[in-house]
Amino acid sequence: MIDLAKANKNLWKEITDESADIRNCFNCGTCVSGCPAAEAEPPLLIRRLARVVLLGLEDELLEDGTPWICVTCSACEEMCPMGVHPFELCLSIRRWQSKKDETYIPSAVTEIFQRGHTQPVGKVQELRKSLGLEEVPPTIVKFPELLEKFQAILRETELVKENDYMFRL
Numbered sequence: 661m662i663d664l665a666k667a668n669k670n671l672w673k674e675i676t677d678e679s680a681d682i683r684n685c686f687n688c689g690t691c692v693s694g695c696p697a698a699e700a701e702p703p704l705l706i707r708r709l710a711r712v713v714l715l716g717l718e719d720e721l722l723e724d725g726t727p728w729i730c731v732t733c734s735a736c737e738e739m740c741p742m743g744v745h746p747f748e749l750c751l752s753i754r755r756w757q758s759k760k761d762e763t764y765i766p767s768a769v770t771e772i773f774q775r776g777h778t779q780p781v782g783k784v785q786e787l788r789k790s791l792g793l794e795e796v797p798p799t800i801v802k803f804p805e806l807l808e809k810f811q812a813i814l815r816e817t818e819l820v821k822e823n824d825y826m827f828r829l
């Protein structure tokens with residue numbers, strides 16, 4: 661149950677740029693319909709995030725890792741009929757989460773470390789096959805030796821060194 665008594669009514673002002681007033685969002689879902697990350701598990705649902713921001717549900721927003729799986733394709737920016745700039749909203753939420761809790765490490769970061777992607781590619785293999793493509797895409801998942809090198813580079817970063825318990829394989 662949503663407890664609006666604890667809601668921060670000014671949250672949308674703290675998060676968004678006034679030039680893109682998210683109060684114009686009428687929850688049409690167009691941004692979700694063309695978003696590749698809406699197929700992820702859990703899905704990135706920009707229209708839901710806009711609602712969470714407008715309702716001022718800080719705790720819920722702070723725990724939501726889905727803005728970090730946005731692949732920055734900007735499709736939603738093109739499609740939104742109300743000029744809400746959903747992609748910018750996504751980035752703004754990331755910035756807000758990072759400022760709000762400096763120790764915050766989104767689960768997407770550990771997933772990228774483990775497999776080079778934020779999502780397992782298994783679910784797209786059937787689709788690729790039906791399109792006549794190789795089942796495994798020619799990305800880092802196809803080259804385990806490159807994934808090892810990628811992980812070795814990441815192990816040199818302060819983020820991984822200081823939080824090594826989160827980056828074990």
Ligand code: SF4
Binds near residue numbers: 695698704734
């Ligand atoms: S920019 Fe991000 S939120 Fe927008 S459609 Fe692309 S993946 Fe989805």
Ligand code: SF4
Binds near residue numbers: 692
């Ligand atoms: S497309 Fe724009 S108006 Fe429609 S739900 Fe997404 S952000 Fe809101």
